[in-house]
Amino acid sequence: MPKVVVIGAGIVGTSLADELTARGYTDVTVLDRGPLFATGGSTSHAPGLVFQTNPSKTMSAFARYTVAKFNALTHPGGWAFNPVGGLEIATTEERLADLHRKAGWAAAWGIEGRLLTPVECVALHPLLDRERVLGGFHTPADGLAKAVRAAEAQAWQAMSRGATFRPHTEVLGVVDRGGRVTGVRTGDGIVDADIVVCAAGFWGAQFAKGVGLVLPLVPMAHQYARTGQIAPLVGRNSELAEAGLPILRHQDRDLYFREHGDRIGIGNYGHKPMPVDMSALLAESAGEPMPSMLPFTEDDFAPAWREACQLLPALGDSKVEEAFNGIFSFTPDGFSIMGEHRDLSGFWVAEAVWVTHSAGVAKATAEWIVDGTPSTDVHECDLYRFEDVARSPQFIMTTSSQAFVEVYDIVHPAQFRTALRGLRTSPFHHRQQELGAYFYEGAGWERPAWYEANHALAQQLFSHGLACPQRDEWASRFWSPISIAEAHVTRERVAMYDMTPLTRYEIAGSGAVSFLQQMTTNNIDKSVGSVTYTLLLDETGGIRSDITVARLAETTFQVAVNSPMDYDWLHRHLPRDVTLRDITGATCCIGVWGPLARGMVQPLCSDDLSHGAFKYFRALQTYLGAIPVTMLRVSYVGELGWEIYASAEYGAALWDLLFDAGREHGVIAAGRIAFNSLRIEKGYRSWGTDMTAEHRPAAAGLAFAVRMDKDDFIGKAALTGASEPRNRLCSIVFDEPTAVAMGKEPVYRGDECVGYVTSAGYSPTIGRTIAYAWLPAGAAPGDVLRVDYRGARHNARVHGEPVVDPEMTKIKR
Numbered sequence: 117m118p119k120v121v122v123i124g125a126g127i128v129g130t131s132l133a134d135e136l137t138a139r140g141y142t143d144v145t146v147l148d149r150g151p152l153f154a155t156g157g158s159t160s161h162a163p164g165l166v167f168q169t170n171p172s173k174t175m176s177a178f179a180r181y182t183v184a185k186f187n188a189l190t191h192p193g194g195w196a197f198n199p200v201g202g203l204e205i206a207t208t209e210e211r212l213a214d215l216h217r218k219a220g221w222a223a224a225w226g227i228e229g230r231l232l233t234p235v236e237c238v239a240l241h242p243l244l245d246r247e248r249v250l251g252g253f254h255t256p257a258d259g260l261a262k263a264v265r266a267a268e269a270q271a272w273q274a275m276s277r278g279a280t281f282r283p284h285t286e287v288l289g290v291v292d293r294g295g296r297v298t299g300v301r302t303g304d305g306i307v308d309a310d311i312v313v314c315a316a317g318f319w320g321a322q323f324a325k326g327v328g329l330v331l332p333l334v335p336m337a338h339q340y341a342r343t344g345q346i347a348p349l350v351g352r353n354s355e356l357a358e359a360g361l362p363i364l365r366h367q368d369r370d371l372y373f374r375e376h377g378d379r380i381g382i383g384n385y386g387h388k389p390m391p392v393d394m395s396a397l398l399a400e401s402a403g404e405p406m407p408s409m410l411p412f413t414e415d416d417f418a419p420a421w422r423e424a425c426q427l428l429p430a431l432g433d434s435k436v437e438e439a440f441n442g443i444f445s446f447t448p449d450g451f452s453i454m455g456e457h458r459d460l461s462g463f464w465v466a467e468a469v470w471v472t473h474s475a476g477v478a479k480a481t482a483e484w485i486v487d488g489t490p491s492t493d494v495h496e497c498d499l500y501r502f503e504d505v506a507r508s509p510q511f512i513m514t515t516s517s518q519a520f521v522e523v524y525d526i527v528h529p530a531q532f533r534t535a536l537r538g539l540r541t542s543p544f545h546h547r548q549q550e551l552g553a554y555f556y557e558g559a560g561w562e563r564p565a566w567y568e569a570n571h572a573l574a575q576q577l578f579s580h581g582l583a584c585p586q587r588d589e590w591a592s593r594f595w596s597p598i599s600i601a602e603a604h605v606t607r608e609r610v611a612m613y614d615m616t617p618l619t620r621y622e623i624a625g626s627g628a629v630s631f632l633q634q635m636t637t638n639n640i641d642k643s644v645g646s647v648t649y650t651l652l653l654d655e656t657g658g659i660r661s662d663i664t665v666a667r668l669a670e671t672t673f674q675v676a677v678n679s680p681m682d683y684d685w686l687h688r689h690l691p692r693d694v695t696l697r698d699i700t701g702a703t704c705c706i707g708v709w710g711p712l713a714r715g716m717v718q719p720l721c722s723d724d725l726s727h728g729a730f731k732y733f734r735a736l737q738t739y740l741g742a743i744p745v746t747m748l749r750v751s752y753v754g755e756l757g758w759e760i761y762a763s764a765e766y767g768a769a770l771w772d773l774l775f776d777a778g779r780e781h782g783v784i785a786a787g788r789i790a791f792n793s794l795r796i797e798k799g800y801r802s803w804g805t806d807m808t809a810e811h812r813p814a815a816a817g818l819a820f821a822v823r824m825d826k827d828d829f830i831g832k833a834a835l836t837g838a839s840e841p842r843n844r845l846c847s848i849v850f851d852e853p854t855a856v857a858m859g860k861e862p863v864y865r866g867d868e869c870v871g872y873v874t875s876a877g878y879s880p881t882i883g884r885t886i887a888y889a890w891l892p893a894g895a896a897p898g899d900v901l902r903v904d905y906r907g908a909r910h911n912a913r914v915h916g917e918p919v920v921d922p923e924m925t926k927i928k929r
């Protein structure tokens with residue numbers, strides 16, 4: 117049995133020890149520099165509010181598991197979880213509207229919740245000023261975790277199965293041999309280990325640096341204060357219960373509240389980000405009992421106190437009696453960080469975890485360690501999700517500070533970062549700027565969402581009958597009707613898309629064929645010039661990615677993927693006779709698609725581009741004019757045409773060459789919004805949004821890309837004899853032309869929530885919004901559903917797939 121050392125006995129380390137020992141890994145030693153179990157880490161100070169609802173399905177599932185687990189823990193001191201319920205209130209119209217969206221997430225992820233009138237809010241929480249409250253969202257299963265008690269109770273469970281906890285033992289470093297951990301170094305000597313898990317809280321980044329890992333987290337101070345006695349609370353709560361009123365969020369003013377007997381605790385996110393300088397903290401806090409507590413900065417709290425007294429007027433007769441600035445981790449995207457070090461096997465991290473998600477993260481980590489794959493999709497939390505561009509100290513500090521500022525903000529799903537822009541630009545950037553590109557950011561790349569240069573064209577098309585349904589203000593943000601025209605022109609004429617940000621690798625070497633056969637579901641061992649759409653599965657048959665594999669030479673492949681996690685997955689399995697190289701930035705790509713694409717490109721090329729000579733899903737290395745290019749006859753938008761790749765230095769010339777050649781065909785440059793709606797029309801999925809490792813190919817409608825008659829590949833065994841899926845990804849089409857969806861909306865059949873939307877886009881071809889939704893497997897074309905978009909229910913029907921061009925006549929001609 118493997119020996120496990122866990123660094124840190126906070127809520128994460130203790131929960132992990134429990135989850136590991138419950139799975140039979142009973143040789144677990146948990147080391148902490150502090151005393152047990154009020155170690156002095158963040159857990160020791162957490163007021164323990166657990167609001168389960170999160171935009172992320174995974175984070176919500178982690179929170180649900182935490183609540184279920186903590187509810188069942190026993191501790192002689194009393195409860196580990198007190199399900200007082202959660203109440204979020206709105207004091208602005210915008211927040212009130214947004215609570216509907218939040219209620220939608222709760223419904224979609226299976227968390228009970230209800231929107232309340234102001235009177236109902238006050239009935240639940242009588243300290244509220246009725247005049248200020250416009251409405252609320254109540255989640256009865258939310259509540260308070262007693263974090264140290266929950267840690268201790270889980271630790272006891274782990275100890276009863278053989279785990280050991282050692283206080284006052286600082287881990288100084290990791291011992292390794294041949295790329296594997298063999299133990300950890302402490303002041304008392306070496307503790308042997310086959311597996312080391314870093315659950316060191318906000319100290320984790322500093323620690324992991326010692327083994328060459330960048331953990332993008334920033335320790336931030338956050339203010340928490342307790343008042344003196346509040347008259348109306350006196351005698352309300354027994355000493356044991358501590359609280360009876362729901363935990364309360366006042367997100368419009370960055371505040372949260374809970375009861376401590378007859379006092380109120382107030383958490384404040386309204387202050388400037390206060391990142392903690394770790395080297396100073398480590399020096400100053402050596403040997404201190406509570407090293408995650410900093411002195412209270414009173415001035416930062418003054419506005420919060422005024423706001424708190426306005427919302428809860430009874431506070432006005434009291435004052436702050438105890439307060440501190442507590443430290444915990446923020447990450448660039450708000451997600452935790454989980455996974456195993458790629459270059460040091462056996463070294464794992466479970467970092468930047470709130471109490472709220474702690475047991476869920478611990479369970480998934482334990483499954484990952486013991487079974488090889490977590491049962492929940494964890495890609496949002498994956499240690500290797502960060503692009504290189506996102507791993508600089510400057511990027512981590514800037515984006516994590518932004519995450520602190522935005523923690524209670526209403527964040528639009530299409531909202532993009534404004535700081536640190538312009539880091540990755542394609543060679544077409546200047547031309548795109550000239551065309552009035554409205555850029556947003558993804559993976560560090562500047563990506564045109566639409567082009568203002570197409571404004572006049574759009575107006576002309578709309579005045580000649582192209583429909584442009586009214587959108588509400590929310591759906592109009594980061595959006596333009598020009599995108600409708602761009603999509604329409606792609607279907608009618610021809611358009612150029614900047615595909616440079618599509619991540620691509622060169623995989624080469626004598627073992628490349630067998631490697632790719634082993635890694636992917638489809639047969640890639642076809643002739644030179646073949647292109648194959650195929651899947652990467654995990655061992656349990658879950659979809660890790662969907663990729664295209666172009667065989668450019670006998671042992672050279674160009675592989676286009678979805679995220680840095682694909683690089684990580686391939687790299688972990690890479691044999692010695694295969695090389696894997698990211699060629700994204702060294703190359704560029706333009707998608708030229710539309711019925712006129714061939715007429716536009718053929719004159720530039722001496723090779724025959726006819727359908728007979730250059731077939732669908734084939735690759736060709738040739739020249740356009742004087743420029744060496746690789747053309748793939750692939751189209752995510754579902755039109756005739758090619759992805760045209762070139763070495764980056766040719767990019768500017770290639771764009772001009774194509775754009776000039778296209779003038780007589782009415783070519784336009786088109787952006788990501790058009791691109792997205794066209795791929796949804798065509799039935800193409802987007803990994804990470806429509807399907808994840810939670811789903812198997814058949815359920816996601818991707819069984820066609822799996823060759824069960826092929827020799828072994830990762831995930832094949834799990835698919836063999838797999839039971840029928842309970843849910844399926846379906847296309848749905850809204851009845852009303854004005855109805856929209858943005859993703860993550862709950863889908864109802866009658867009054868029952870039966871699924872959720874993943875992605876959506878307005879289809880100019882049918883004049884309706886089309887969406888993907890996960891629905892019960894029995895859902896059939898024509899079934900009528902209702903989608904809850906921010907509180908308004910819109911009719912939609914299940915539609916056969918694809919909605920546009922099911923015969924493939926547009927694409928294969």
Ligand code: FAD
Pocket residue numbers: 123124125126127128129147148149150155156157158159160161162163164165166285286287288315316317318319320323338339340383408441442443444445466467468469470471472473
């Ligand atoms: P910690 O509890 O910090 O545990 C890490 C442990 O590692 C520590 O005990 C430390 O001593 C030990 N350690 C570190 N380095 C070493 C080493 N080299 N060797 C040995 N041991 C080491 N979360 C919520 O969900 N809800 C809330 O309402 C909430 N409110 C909060 C309010 C405040 C004021 C603060 C500070 C945090 C709050 N949080 C809340 C966040 C939450 O407390 C933390 O995210 C969580 O406790 C982190 O748990 P952890 O186990 O990862 O880290």
Ligand code: THG
Pocket residue numbers: 618648649662663664676677678733748750751752759800801
């Ligand atoms: N282009 C290339 N690679 C990619 C993408 C791309 N890799 C990542 C991501 N996008 C993968 N997604 C898709 C989805 C669908 C298709 C291509 C890439 C596609 N599907 C055909 C179909 O379903 O009809 C496959 C037909 C077949 O298997 O023959 O074209 O945009 N280069």
